[in-house]
Amino acid sequence: MSFQITILKVLAGQPEGQASLADLTRYVAVLTSSGADWSQRMKHLAAGAPNLDIFTSGYVLRDGNGWQITYAGREFLKSIEAQAQAVDAEVQPMARSHVTLDSPDLPTNVIQLIGHKVQRRRRAAA
Numbered sequence: 001m002s003f004q005i006t007i008l009k010v011l012a013g014q015p016e017g018q019a020s021l022a023d024l025t026r027y028v029a030v031l032t033s034s035g036a037d038w039s040q041r042m043k044h045l046a047a048g049a050p051n052l053d054i055f056t057s058g059y060v061l062r063d064g065n066g067w068q069i070t071y072a073g074r075e076f077l078k079s080i081e082a083q084a085q086a087v088d089a090e091v092q093p094m095a096r097s098h099v100t101l102d103s104p105d106l107p108t109n110v111i112q113l114i115g116h117k118v119q120r121r122r123r124a125a126a
Contacts, residue, residue, distance in 0.1 A: 002043045003032075008077045012077055016068070017073075021067065
């Protein structure tokens with residue numbers, strides 16, 4: 001289903017929400033091979049729509065010119081993105097609550113890195 005979310009995202013980013021099949025294929029290939037961040041993000045969004053079918057749901061139309069996202073498709077995409085943001089907002093405060101400061105005497109604008117190794121550059125021999 002995350003592949004279908006990628007198609008919706010690509011079409012939503014195109015002028016008038018439409019792209020030729022060749023362009024759509026190229027854009028999707030670039031995004032799906034761009035790394036784990038994109039894949040994880042799409043899986044996260046797809047979790048909100050486990051039985052998604054962009055064609056039977058009327059989210060994407062196909063014709064001789066290519067594919068086009070519909071108004072319903074844009075609204076669906078907005079809703080699953082809002083749902084994912086709401087879930088993220090609930091998770092992030094819990095993650096922050098585990099942060100502790102070891103040195104309370106430091107100024108508030110100083111961040112102490114614990115376990116951070118500093119690598120020094122060697123000067124090139126002349």
